[in-house]
Amino acid sequence: MAAPGLFTKTERYNSAKSLVCLLQAMAGRPTIIELRNELTVCGTVAMVDSNMNVTLTKSTLRKLNDESVEYEQLFIHGNQIRYVQMPDDFNVSVLLERQVKGLLGGGEVTKRKRMSRARLNRQLEEKAIVRAYKLGKGRATNT
Structure with missing residues (x-):
């Protein structure tokens, strides 16, 4: 789960209103991310911000010619991500609900009265x- 103290209130709200919070719920779990330039990255999700920028640890970048490069830490811009593979044991509904509650401080999403x-x-x-x-x-x- 992303630490609410790391983001502003607006970023937490925007994350809770999009599926970025699903990726944030994967913190600490291994995953495979396919990039727009046909590269594949395997690694453990360390952090995801509200713009879907991902930091992976102990990651391996696989190039088109099956050449692999290992990185201790790798940062991926959100606009370069094509697809994120979720683990089979990943219970989407439970983790999504827990993540939204964590981002919004346990409360419901409320609209400001005009x-x-x-x-x-x-x-x-x-x-x-x-x-x-x-x-x-x-x-x-x-x-």
Whole structure:
């Protein structure tokens, strides 16, 4: 599971609203990633960010001519990924639910209520009055 402290609130929200969280749930598990340039990478998923950039550890890059190159750590840009193979024992529904709860802090995805312009102006006026009262040391002044 991706550590919620590593990402901003917006990144966690965007990850939870897409299938990137499924790839993030694979952290610590071995996988095979096929790239757009026909290369294949086998390795253990270390970290996945909200843009689907993947960091693999103990990875092997297989070229078209079956030549292999081993890397201790490998970074793959998300836009270069064509396909990610999931392990057979990977329970998608359970891990996906657990990952979304972890990204959103255990809560449901909530939409922000839109505030009417009149209510927003009223709140801004109230804040201005309070600020003026504090600056005037007990005297409310109109500005």
